[in-house]
Amino acid sequence: MTAGINAPGRARISVRSLRTDRWWLPPLVTNLGLATFVIYATVRSFMGEWYWVNDYHYLTPFYSPCISESCVPGSSHFGEWIGELPGWIPMGFLALPFLLGFRLTCYYYRKAYYRSVWQSPTACAVAEPHAKYSGETKFPLILQNLHRYFFYVAGLVALINTYDAIVAFHSPDGGFGFGLGNVVLVVNVVMLWAYTLSCHSCRHIAGGRLKHFSAHPVRYKLWTFISKLNVRHMQLAWVTLGTLMLTDLYVMLVASGAISDLRFV
Numbered sequence: 001m002t003a004g005i006n007a008p009g010r011a012r013i014s015v016r017s018l019r020t021d022r023w024w025l026p027p028l029v030t031n032l033g034l035a036t037f038v039i040y041a042t043v044r045s046f047m048g049e050w051y052w053v054n055d056y057h058y059l060t061p062f063y064s065p066c067i068s069e070s071c072v073p074g075s076s077h078f079g080e081w082i083g084e085l086p087g088w089i090p091m092g093f094l095a096l097p098f099l100l101g102f103r104l105t106c107y108y109y110r111k112a113y114y115r116s117v118w119q120s121p122t123a124c125a126v127a128e129p130h131a132k133y134s135g136e137t138k139f140p141l142i143l144q145n146l147h148r149y150f151f152y153v154a155g156l157v158a159l160i161n162t163y164d165a166i167v168a169f170h171s172p173d174g175g176f177g178f179g180l181g182n183v184v185l186v187v188n189v190v191m192l193w194a195y196t197l198s199c200h201s202c203r204h205i206a207g208g209r210l211k212h213f214s215a216h217p218v219r220y221k222l223w224t225f226i227s228k229l230n231v232r233h234m235q236l237a238w239v240t241l242g243t244l245m246l247t248d249l250y251v252m253l254v255a256s257g258a259i260s261d262l263r264f265v
């Protein structure tokens with residue numbers, strides 16, 4: 001190889017890095033965290049059961065919106081647009097590809113999986129295994145530029161999740177009800193909004209390409225608010241992976257009868 005660390009003029013060092021600290025630990029933890037979510041979300045998305053609690057109207061975000069005749073009665077908040085689905089198509093098929101696209105093209109997740117999965121590079125002063133680097137200027141990585149469009153759809157899905165959380169204030173006798181499941185669903189939705197609004201594309205849409213903030217006070221306020229969230233984008237990216245899994249797990253446990261929902265009203 002004559003490129004990368006083997007390019008002419010580069011120092012000849014036989015080991016991958018001269019670093020003596022545990023530089024491999026952050027990428028390892030990142031890989032474990034991402035793998036946990038991917039495996040959990042895949043298994044649950046294809047499971048096809050325990051996603052709806054009819055007594056309390058809890059719907060897991062992994063199956064929302066549920067728009068086919070395969071959905072159990074009550075779980076289709078926006079109607080059944082299509083017939084029965086074969087088992088190999090997840091019932092949340094409408095939103096899942098866009099949410100996957102949104103996270104895959106997210107600026108933070110890009111950093112995380114470029115370093116940890118693709119090892120390009122794994123860490124500062126650690127040689128990467130790839131000979132060439134073409135950045136995001138060629139196929140397929142040029143598709144990362146679709147992020148802002150995924151952001152628009154993710155905003156719509158967050159609205160749908162918000163609606164799901166509101167209609168879940170339901171009691172078995174048909175009136176208002178409130179239980180631990182509502183707390184779980186609402187916390188998840190608040191975190192999803194925080195993650196979605198802290199998006200770099202969202203910040204640019206709010207305040208980008210302006211010459212004078214003083215001439216656009218509303219956009220400036222929005223940009224200021226989003227900028228404060230934006231510095232927490234990495235944390236929110238991880239927190240939302242956790243809240244999504246916990247919300248789904250809670251709905252699954254209640255729906256399957258493994259636990260009872262703790263009711264306050």
Ligand code: FES
Pocket residue numbers: 102105106107108109147151195196198199200201202233
């Ligand atoms: Fe992460 Fe947009 S940059 S969601």
